[in-house]
Amino acid sequence: MKIIHPRPNPIVAAMYTLRDLNVDVIVVHGPAGCCFMASRMLEEAGVRVVTSGLMEDDLIFGGSESLVETLKMSWEKFHPDTVAVIGTCSSMIIGEDMDASIKKAALPCNVFSVDSHGCSGDNTTGAVKALECACRAGLLSEGERDRQIFLMNAATSMEKRVGMAGREYLSPTRGPTKLAAARRIADALGSGKRVACAMLAKKELAFRFADMFIALTEAKEKLGGELYLVGNLDGNLGLPRIRGYAEAICSELDSKGVSYESVGGMDEYALIGGRIKEKVDGFAPDLLIIIGIPHAYPELFPGNLLVTDQPRQLANYLSMGLDAVGEVSSHSMVMGVKSIIPLETGDTLRELLR
Secondary structure, X not given: OOOOOOOOOHHHHHHHHHHHOOOOEEEEEOOOOOOHHHHHHHHHOOOEEEEOOOOHHHHHHOOHHHHHHHHHHHHHHHOOOEEEEEEOHHHHHOOOOHHHHHHHHOOOOEEEEEOOOOOOOOHHHHHHHHHHHHHHOOOOOHHHHHHHHHHHHHHHHHHHHHOHHHOOOOOOOOOOOOHHHXXXXXXXXXXXXXXXXXXXXXXXXXXXXXXXXXXXHHHHHHHOOEEEXXXXXXXXXXXXXXXXXXXXXXXXXHHOOOOOEEOOOHHHOOOOHHHHHHHHHHHOOOEEEEEEOHXXXXXXXXXXXXXXXXXXXXXXXXXXXXXXXXXXXXHHHHOOOOOOOOOHHHHHHHHHHO
């Protein structure tokens, strides 16, 4: 099947993986505009992203001098511990030897290259490249590298089976308002019913989806009913930055008196749906709310309430006749945050309670 709607880029996936490894500086070896939007967001997360700014002449005569100059400027300006040089379509097509340029620059810190490019296939191929190169550079163990690659492959398989990569074209949508969803939740709790919320969130997006746990707890305190919350918030699993996310979220939930259960890590969303479903089935809810990446849950029914951040995936859910709402601005909102931020669905529920 040929997919014609835009899909995530392997270069960007490699950059995000390096961020999760707490790399200090990422040098994008390509034209100044390559991965511009992703670079802006990564800088909000505390990663310095610079470009070698390849020009037309560099594509003919080679861009080594530009890369060496950029590496030296990066050291002089930031004094980083780790620098990763990311290949792009331009640098890979002309066969740039990034390792030779790194050697010539001779920075007094850990510098390594990632030979990614946008035409290498699924976005996760870029993440896998980054993991392999970072492992050789000593940033993670071989065991964690293999674990992460296994998870990346599982995520790719899931998307092709039930996600956006399994549909030829999906038009992005903002979907319905959150009012009907909030009323369903309030009516269920107010009627003394059992409500469960399962979070399968990817990385920093959990900072927003976790607000649903807080809003539901507030609603239960006012309306009654029974509530069960479960999510992939294990702070002992994942790359360094991701473990930190989980620890920060759990600490905040605990401080607010939110009762929840952690099943799996933030990087395991593609694998742990079955385990979370077992927990939910044991609670036997009258209403199930699935937030984050709902299609990671094994079974979706029209009676479930789905909350996602992906506008194309939201369109996919709605086309299947599922009850879903979108928090489509979430990704830009969570970059660089250190605490839970309000979810529009949660705020709509709070408004009803008032």
